Amino acid sequence: MSEEEIEKDPAALKEKGNNLFKAGDMEGAICCYTKALKLTSSKSDCAVLHRNRSACYLKLEDYNKAESDASKALDTDPGDVKARFRRAQAFQKLDRLDQAFLDAQRCAQLEPKNKAFQELLRQLGAQIQQKSVQLNSTDARVQQMFSILLDDATKDSDREKAAQNLVVLSRDEGGAEQIFRNDGVKLIQKLLQSKQEEVVLSALRTLVGLCTEHQSRVSMTKTLKDK
Incomplete structure (x- = not known):
């Protein structure tokens, strides 16, 4: 089959993509699968092409597309257990561990003897447990900083240090989430009225940390500000 004929045949493009994948040419494989998707109207064929392209994106570490x-x-x-396993792997890399665990669990139910599925389940279980411990520890630190900042008897130097620690916590997703859940925006609004310049700067930096790449927090912050 000539190259021109391959370009018009979705099955041939899929086969070419598979060969490129085996050869380690992920970009080339993606190109073939994408062309094939534009040419085929079969839902089942499209599903296989999406599954194959997902594998390429995993190799390229483009986990959102995977x-x-x-x-x-x-x-x-x-x-489709292969597609579900690949999605579980992508979720794991995106730190969406609960969703990854559900997919991996379903894979293991469909193929109980598959060692790769069992290993992924083990990894995710350990990661979820570690994250839970980390969140509990982070929550305790957030509460401690809040207590220091809200205590009128706190020394200026201690208040500045606590405000700086809050900035660091806000730059971590777990810390930002705990600050937000504990009405941190209201506290920040109060800190912005402080006569201590360093505290005000830290409050602004904390607000930036909370809202960076998180549209829902931006919207909630605007809502609280308007009240």
């Missing part, structure tokens, strides 16, 4: 393609494959065939 998750998206795996999800598209699963929309057509929820029983």
Whole structure:
């Protein structure tokens, strides 16, 4: 089959993509799968192409696209264990551990003897447990900083240090979430009225840390500000 004929045949493009994948050419494989997707109208064929392209994106560490393609494959065939496993891997890398665990658990139910599925489940269980411990520790630190900042008897130097610690916590996703859940925005608004310049600067930096790349927090912050 000539190259021109391959370019018009989705099955041939898929086969070419598979060969490129085996050869380690992920970009080339993605190109073939994408072209094939534009040419085929078969839902089952599209699901396989999305699943294959997801594998390429995993190799390229583009986990958002890997998750998206795996999800598209699963929309057509929820029983596609390969697509579900790839989505679990993408979720794991995106730190969406609960979703990754559910997918990995489903994979293990479908194929109980698959060692790769069992290993991923073990990894995710350990990661979820570690994250839970970390969040509890982070919550305790947030509460401690709040107590210091809200205590009128706190020395100026201690208040400045606590405000700086809050900035550091806000730059970590777990810390930012705990600050937000503990009405941290209201505290920040109060800190912005402080006569201590360093405290005001830290409050502004904390607010930036909370809202960076998190649209829902930006919206909530605006709502609280308007009240």
